[in-house]
Amino acid sequence: MTDVSAIEFGIDSFGDRPRDDRGEIVSHAQAIRAAVAEAVLADQVGIDVIALGEHHRPEYAISSPETVLAGIATATQRIRLASGVTVLSSDDPVRVFQRFATVDALSGGRAEVILGRGSFTESFPLFGYDLKDYDVLFEEKIDLFHRLLDETPVTWEGTTRAALRDADVYPKTESGRLATWVGVGGTPESVLRTARYGFGLMLAVIGGAPGRFAGERRTGVCCHRGNGDFMRPSLDRVMPEAWKAAEAFSSAIRSAVLQRGLSVQETEFIKLRASQINACAFCVELHSREARRAGIAQQKLDLLPAWRAAGLFDDRQRAVLAVAEAATVLPTTEESDADLAGARSVLGEEAFVAAEWVAVTIKRTSCVRIHPGDGPAACGTGLASCSSGVRNCWQSSPMRRWGRSASPATTVNSI
Incomplete structure (x- = not known):
């Protein structure tokens, strides 16, 4: 029987721009303020996590989740603050770490970064990246980000950014490690990559039946040979x-x-x-x-x-x-x-x-x-x-059941 006390509830938002009482689409600024208000209310009623997604499209207001999360951090007490997701492929891992370490400081250790490739690709041409490098960009940048999490001087070399030689990155987190997940759309390869780095796994059930992810769960937990027997001793x-x-x-x-x-x-x-x-x-x-x-x-x-x-x-x-x-x-x-x-x-x-x-x-x-x-x-x-x-394919973190907010400060539809 599932221990319901181990289930976490959260909401996420892209900063959707809803219509106001007159039927007009609100401005980007209004949508961002509404997202902050939604987070404050979620904190008050006991929601565990809020995650803000990154997009660079007219229908969504949030292009810099960590900036909005920083605003939420100073107005809330307990709710954890996550991206959902940070498009690491078109960003710089060093700057991503610095920004989320800053949110972590402002929130008293409540920041969590969820890395992903994104379900939209508009950020690639916007920031000068070629989509033909889609795979190598994420592979190299997640490798660098993984090294940055140790919060020690980093030496790294790749093909998608300048090399680092004993580079120390600031600010440091008070806990010594930033909570990090990878958002996965469902491919076994992505699950295995997440396992390789020991990150938490977040399955993005954007559409369709959640049951289709059962295979990825087995892939992660049992590698190729497991039979779903989770009672074997460690x-x-x-x-x-x-x-x-x-x-x-x-x-x-x-x-x-x-x-x-x-x-x-x-x-x-x-x-x-x-x-x-x-x-x-x-x-x-x-x-x-x-x-x-x-x-x-x-x-x-x-x-x-x-x-x-x-x-x-x-x-x-x-x-x-x-x-x-x-x-x-x-x-x-x-x-x-x-x-x-x-x-x-x-x-x-x-x-x-x-x-x-x-x-x-x-x-x-x-x-x-x-x-x-x-x-x-x-x-x-x-x-x-x-x-x-x-060992790293299955994190010991509590289960999460998240809903997606159709628009800021409106209804939450359970996934």
């Missing part, structure tokens, strides 16, 4: 000392393999190929990204399942891929034993052993069920990346 919660040891083990392997002559690219080849064989959608998505970041060409990633027949891979790459397959598909056969012997002769003793450790480690840590956490334990660089990813 291994790290029951035996935290074992999980800490596992994390230390992965960290030690990660450091040792590089010292034994295995390159970062070769390590990523092993992790991605093993993930493909394990048919783990989360792992494949994660390690494909990490492989690209390590400089592996997309053509090689596309042909990785057929690496034996492709002429793109050098001897060392073919050797580590043979190790990945032999360690993942058990028991070994005469053919795989021959592959291992050949790989050993190519890599040398130490690099060969390092490759086996990478393959064995990712296989043994794949899709371990652990307790929801606040951030990746080893995602992106560690060898226990899949298990830490599953």
